[in-house]
Structure formats: C-alpha cells, structure tokens
Amino acid sequence: MTKMLTVDTNPVDCYLRVDRIPHIWCAGCGIGPATGCFLRAIDRAELNPDKVAVVSGIGCSGRVAGYIKLDSFHTTHGRALPFATGLKLGNPELNVVVFSGDGDIVAIGGNHLIHSARRNIDMTVICINNFNYGMTGGQMGPTTPLDARSATSPYGNFEYPFNLPYLVAASGATYVARWTVLHLRELERSIAEALTKPGFSFIEVLGPCPTVYGRRNKLPRGMDEMRSYQERSVIRDGADPKDVELSLNGPIVVGKFVDIERPTLWDCYQQMLDRVTKP
Ligand SMILES: Cc1ncc(C[n+]2csc(CCOP(=O)(O)OP(=O)(O)O)c2C)c(N)n1
Numbered sequence: 001m002t003k004m005l006t007v008d009t010n011p012v013d014c015y016l017r018v019d020r021i022p023h024i025w026c027a028g029c030g031i032g033p034a035t036g037c038f039l040r041a042i043d044r045a046e047l048n049p050d051k052v053a054v055v056s057g058i059g060c061s062g063r064v065a066g067y068i069k070l071d072s073f074h075t076t077h078g079r080a081l082p083f084a085t086g087l088k089l090g091n092p093e094l095n096v097v098v099f100s101g102d103g104d105i106v107a108i109g110g111n112h113l114i115h116s117a118r119r120n121i122d123m124t125v126i127c128i129n130n131f132n133y134g135m136t137g138g139q140m141g142p143t144t145p146l147d148a149r150s151a152t153s154p155y156g157n158f159e160y161p162f163n164l165p166y167l168v169a170a171s172g173a174t175y176v177a178r179w180t181v182l183h184l185r186e187l188e189r190s191i192a193e194a195l196t197k198p199g200f201s202f203i204e205v206l207g208p209c210p211t212v213y214g215r216r217n218k219l220p221r222g223m224d225e226m227r228s229y230q231e232r233s234v235i236r237d238g239a240d241p242k243d244v245e246l247s248l249n250g251p252i253v254v255g256k257f258v259d260i261e262r263p264t265l266w267d268c269y270q271q272m273l274d275r276v277t278k279p
Pocket residue numbers: 058059060061062077100101102103104105128130132133134135136141
C-alpha cells in the first residue's frame with residue numbers, strides 16, 4: 001500500500017474508505033477516537049497493512065470494519081471471534097484484529113471470548129465498552145454498571161456486571177489492558193504493543209455513548225465527559241485484574257494489567273504435529 005499524504009489529508013486517510021464518510025457515529029461518541037488510535041497503531045507497530053485483517057460484529061462499534069480500507073470483514077452479531085479464528089488458522093501470517101462492542105463481544109459473543117482466550121489464539125481484540133447496546137437504543141448488557149439506567153433497566157440495573165480484564169485474564173489472555181478515549185497516546189501505544197505480541201491480546205476501551213447511555217444516566221457531555229474521565233481515572237500498570245471493577249460514577253483504573261508468555265494455539269498444534277510425525 002502506498003501512502004500519499006498532502007497537507008489537507010489525515011495521516012490515517014490511507015486506511016479509511018473515505019467514500020463511506022460521513023460515518024454513522026453520533027457527535028461525542030467514543031468509537032471514532034478509538035478507531036483513530038488503532039489506525040495510527042498500525043504504523044507505530046510497523047505492520048505491513050497488506051497483512052492486517054480487521055473483523056467486526058454488529059453494533060455501532062461493529063461498523064468499524066466497514067470504514068477500514070484493509071482486508072476487513074463485517075460479520076454477524078457475536079461471531080467476529082470465530083470468524084477471526086478461521087482467518088488466523090487459515091493464514092497464520094495475518095495479523096488479525098477484532099474490533100467490536102461490549103454487546104457483540106461479551107454478550108452474544110461471550111462464549112467465543114472466553115474460549116479464544118483459553119486457547120490463546122494469536123489475535124488482538126479491541127472491545128469498545130460503552131456499557132450498553134448503543135445501536136439498538138441503549139439496552140442493558142453484561143457490562144452495564146450496577147444502578148445504571150438503560151432502555152431495559154429504567155429503574156437502575158440490579159444485575160452484577162462483568163469486570164472484563166478479570167474475565168479475560170482468568171480465561172487465559174496473555175495481554176490485557178484498559179484505557180479510556182481520553183488516554184489517546186497510551187491507547188495507541190498499547191494497541192501497537194498488543195499487535196506485535198503473540199497470543200490473545202485484549203484491550204478494553206471505555207468510550208462514551210452520549211446519545212443513549214450518557215443521556216439516560218445524566219452523564220456530562222463532550223469536554224465535560226472527558227474532564228470526568230480525567231478526574232475519575234487512575235493509571236495503575238500491573239494492577240490485579242480482580243481489583244479493577246468499574247461502577248457507574250466511581251474510579252476508573254486503567255493501564256496494562258497482564259503481559260505474560262504462553263504458547264499460542266498454533267504453537268501447540270505445531271508441537272503436536274512434531275510429536276506425532278516423529279518416526
Ligand atoms: C442475532 C442478532 N441479535 C440481535 C441483533 C440486534 N443488535 C444489533 S447491534 C446489537 C447490540 C450491539 O451492542 P454493542 O456490541 O455493545 O455495540 P454498540 O452499538 O454499543 O457499539 C444488537 C443486540 C442482531 N443484529 N442480530
């Protein structure tokens with residue numbers, strides 16, 4: 001891919017299907033900034049874009065695949081991970097990235113998430129957690145904080161939510177981090193690191209959904225929302241994932257929580273082949 005930069009183009013335009021712009025995202029949505037970080041991370045990690053494949057499911061976050069001018073696949077709801085697994089096993093040279101939302105990856109796709117982590121499939125998962133199903137009008141999901149209001153919890157959520165870093169770390173992920181869309185530099189660096197690390201990497205990105213989740217929970221908007229992220233967040237690299245639970249208005253612990261080595265599914269497959277084919 002040849003980059004053609006002029007003064008009025010954005011450095012990541014080469015990775016975007018600009019003919020699809022304007023995008024569908026609302027003003028103040030966190031998905032756009034997270035997408036920008038991902039695209040800049042491709043350059044930071046010095047990847048060959050021709051070897052990067054992006055897979056999304058369904059949802060506002062799942063629209064990302066439609067806007068990215070790489071090999072990108074907009075799959076069915078919750079099935080981005082199995083699709084990505086097939087891509088990776090079919091062509092292990094590919095750098096496979098799943099970019100989708102909390103509903104897509106953790107609710108309908110939750111089963112695939114824990115098993116992809118358990119098998120340590122070499123891929124990077126970027127999960128935009130906006131605490132609800134934004135696209136369909138703001139229903140509650142498995143990351144909706146206790147007491148948060150949503151279309152389906154009008155008096156406040158009484159179901160205990162998942163703590164995603166703890167869930168994926170316990171399932172076997174070898175790289176786990178969380179950032180908000182206020183932490184653009186850290187997020188870009190973290191994605192670049194995850195892209196070059198073998199094994200199952202998971203990055204939770206907390207991003208606002210002002211249109212449905214934010215409005216129902218009377219959260220600050222725009223710059224005020226960013227200020228609230230700034231006031232609430234604390235960077236704690238190496239924190240134990242079980243200690244990074246989120247709540248509606250409480251502290252937000254961000255950072256890199258897990259960075260360990262473990263053989264990937266492909267490594268284990270090769271080891272088994274070596275063993276059984278030895279004379
Ligand atoms: C099989 C199936 N069930 C339900 C839906 C409806 N649906 C579309 S997007 C979505 C939730 C998306 O939530 P999330 O992944 O958090 O994305 P967001 O819109 O919040 O970014 C649902 C339930 C669907 N498209 N397909």
